[in-house]
Amino acid sequence: MxxxxxxxxxxxxxxxxxxxxxxxxxxxxxxxxxxxxxxxxxxxxxxxxxxxxxxxxxxxxxxxxxxxxxxxxxxxxxxxxxxxxxxxxxxxxxxxxxxxxxxxxxxxxxxxxxxxxxxxxxxxxxxxxxxxxxxxxxxxxxxxxxxxxxxxxxxxxxxxxxxxxxxxxxxxxxxxxxxxxxxxxxxxxxxxxxxxxxxxxxxxxxxxxxxxxxxxxxxxxxxxxxxxxxxxxxxxxxxxxxxxxxxxxxxxxxxxxLHIRSRGINFIACPTCARQEFDVISTVNTLEKRLEDIITPMDVSIIGCIVNGPGEAISATIGVTGGYNNSGVYEDGVRQKYRFNNDQIIDQLENKIREKALMIDMSQCIAVKKNNKK
CATH class of the missing domain: 3.20.20.20 (Dihydropteroate synthase-like)
Structure with missing residues (x-):
């Protein structure tokens, strides 16, 4: 890379x-x-x-x-x-x-x-x-x-x-x-x-x-x-x-x-196979359209099963790993206690990504203000 x-x-x-x-x-x-x-x-x-x-x-x-x-x-x-x-x-x-x-x-x-x-x-x-x-x-x-x-x-x-x-x-x-x-x-x-x-x-x-x-x-x-x-x-x-x-x-x-300039979401998604536990393709395509307004740089990993899911998720800002009925969720590489319902995964992922983008933006604003005071 x-x-x-x-x-x-x-x-x-x-x-x-x-x-x-x-x-x-x-x-x-x-x-x-x-x-x-x-x-x-x-x-x-x-x-x-x-x-x-x-x-x-x-x-x-x-x-x-x-x-x-x-x-x-x-x-x-x-x-x-x-x-x-x-x-x-x-x-x-x-x-x-x-x-x-x-x-x-x-x-x-x-x-x-x-x-x-x-x-x-x-x-x-x-x-x-x-x-x-x-x-x-x-x-x-x-x-x-x-x-x-x-x-x-x-x-x-x-x-x-x-x-x-x-x-x-x-x-x-x-x-x-x-x-x-x-x-x-x-x-x-x-x-x-x-x-x-x-x-x-x-x-x-x-x-x-x-x-x-x-x-x-x-x-x-x-x-x-x-x-x-x-x-x-x-x-x-x-x-x-x-x-x-x-x-x-x-x-x-x-x-x-090429890691030259980051703007918006970098989606990491599997090409799908019979192991997928939710519709990965539909999820990614829908989220790409819904989240075009997000300019905060972040990696979002959307993997349909547990084979490669955890490995990709631990390197992403937000990651999901397909599971039966419910999928595992990672934030900043840490496995969360809650899970996403596969039937509602698009809406749940969108809400989580927007929440995370807001948190990142706020932390950056605070850091800038602190530097300006120095």
Whole structure:
């Protein structure tokens, strides 16, 4: 099992997206992107607020038109999460959202016009202390680079990245993060490895166009997991053809599995067999949905029988071990005298988990107050 202390993070510079630190060993930020029409202000706001509820750190919004920029102005005033504006081709849109308080500009300098237009955007970002994210994507590699390499390779993504970085460096602008995404997991991983050796700026991780909920989660977990265990990556997005809320959940699950960042409940559950004394699958699936609002880090072990149940339960915050009619309960590794009725185990577990989360939160608040008095 990987441990936080075993993963040495790559050294990188620090930037801020709003109040969220990126790089220089800051917590790895989880991002997502709205898929509503930006001009549909109500729908976009609703989606952003839903993303905030599941813990998103940063939200990206596509701003393809001036009308979308005007909508962005209204949206920005009604949310607290930092917003990144995704802009292509039209430098005027970048200038507009900069004036409307955007927290980061997602652009590729090479595709927003001639040098004078690029300078206008960069100077504006510098004056307003707005960082830039360069987003290199396997689906939009420059034609000259495509012709040079003949096919998509990690070296092609790297060259595209370095060309765009060079534009910012010529303008003496270093407050940026960068991604080199590919839908091919191995190409993406190697691209990030190559880039990590060339620059000190923060890296935004992702497997682009990863696919649907199941396949996209698998690809992202493999690719990002490889990089994160090597200490590469300062922020991430899971790109799924699914509800953006799922992107955030999967992102936190990956970080949680690697002991990099803990948020919410880590469910430990058996795959079930004929020995199970209660419906483990239904119990876990129901509790995952019911307890999405719990952000307190804790391990909850739900095992259907006594073969592996006690061993898992003694290492968990809350654990249950299946028994005939009634199941054993553990709290902080200690077997409790009471048992849960198997017919009511979902409700009883939910109540116990919420009670424990409240106790943990209260103890942490008390500890903080004591430290502040010292």
């Amino acid at each position: 990987y441990n936080k202390s075993l993963i040495k993070r790559r050294k990188s510079t620090r930037i801020y997206i709003g109040n969220v630190p990126i790089g220089d060993n800051a917590p790895i930020a989880v991002q997502s992107m709205t898929n509503t029409k930006t001009t549909d202000i109500d729908a976009t706001l609703k989606q952003i607020h839903s993303l905030e509820k599941v813990g998103v750190d940063i939200v990206r919004i596509s701003v393809p038109t001036m009308d979308a920029a005007e909508a962005f102005k209204i949206i920005k005033k009604q949310v607290s999460v930092p917003l990144v504006a995704d802009i292509h081709f039209d430098y005027r849109i970048a200038l507009k959202v900069a004036n409307y308080g955007v927290d980061c500009l997602r652009i590729n300098p090479g595709n927003i016009g001639n040098k004078s237009r690029i300078r206008l955007v960069v100077d504006c970002a510098r004056d307003k202390n707005i960082p830039i994210r360069i987003g290199i994507n396997s689906g939009s590699i420059e034609k000259k680079i495509q012709e040079k390499f003949g096919s998509l390779t990690s070296e092609a993504l790297l060259e595209s990245a370095m060309r765009n970085i060079d534009i910012l460096e010529q303008l003496n602008f270093d407050k940026f993060k960068i991604s080199v995404k590919s839908s091919d997991v191995l190409i993406a991983v190697e691209s990030y490895r190559l880039l990590a050796k060339r620059i000190d700026q923060p890296l935004h991780l992702g497997i682009t166009e990863a696919g649907g909920m199941r396949s996209g989660s698998v690809k992202s977990a493999i690719g990002l997991g490889m990089l994160l265990t090597e200490g590469i990556g300062d922020t991430l997005r899971i790109s799924l053809a699914a509800d953006p809320i799922e992107e955030v959940k999967v992102g936190f699950d990956i970080l949680k599995a």
